[in-house]
Amino acid sequence: AQSVTQLGSHVSVSEGALVLLRCNYSSSVPPYLFWYVQYPNQGLQLLLKYTSAATLVKGINDFEAEFKKSETSFHLTKPSAHMSDAAEYFCAVSDQAGTALIFGKGTTLSVSS
């Protein structure tokens, strides 16, 4: 069965520092992978998705993620953190039937000045 593990429930960085949010997946079929962001009191917004076209995926707000099959990872990065990046981030994988998404437990990103 598909599953997602996000390493680190909280990540803190300084403004301007590199952001790295970790996601490992388990999938018995080639996966479709997604990163979502949730700002306070809002729903989830898509950051980027991997659908096998390219291993390095660029998303909105300068975020990107690299799909590494050998490591079963799909880590999210941003070269320079901004205060407005403070939010909760979720990694998700399509379930085997391709119907629903299976979400990780989320990582809260804090950005300090």
Place this chain on the structure above:
Amino acid sequence: DVKVTQSSRYLVKRTGEKVFLECVQDMDHENMFWYRQDPGLGLRLIYFSYDVKMKEKGDIPEGYSVSREKKERFSLILESASTNQTSMYLCASRVRDGSNQPQHFGDGTRLSIL
């Protein structure tokens, strides 16, 4: 842009009440979903629907039911609300044959059961 609208942002109900959460999408999506979000647990799927009057149980359907009478509307029903159903509820929609397509989410309903 896809718009998924949940009827209430905040809702307070009493134990034992029948509670309706409504969700409407404007992009003619076939698939609609209800999730529950709790701190430290991420999002968990309650029910989904792939067509009008069709529904499938998700991971945590106990205590919930759903209704989809029209394509654009998907309702979540708490038959007899209990305090352990206090949570954030998120609705989402997606095209039918689109496992590589993202789900689009509403802003959520924060439900408190007293």
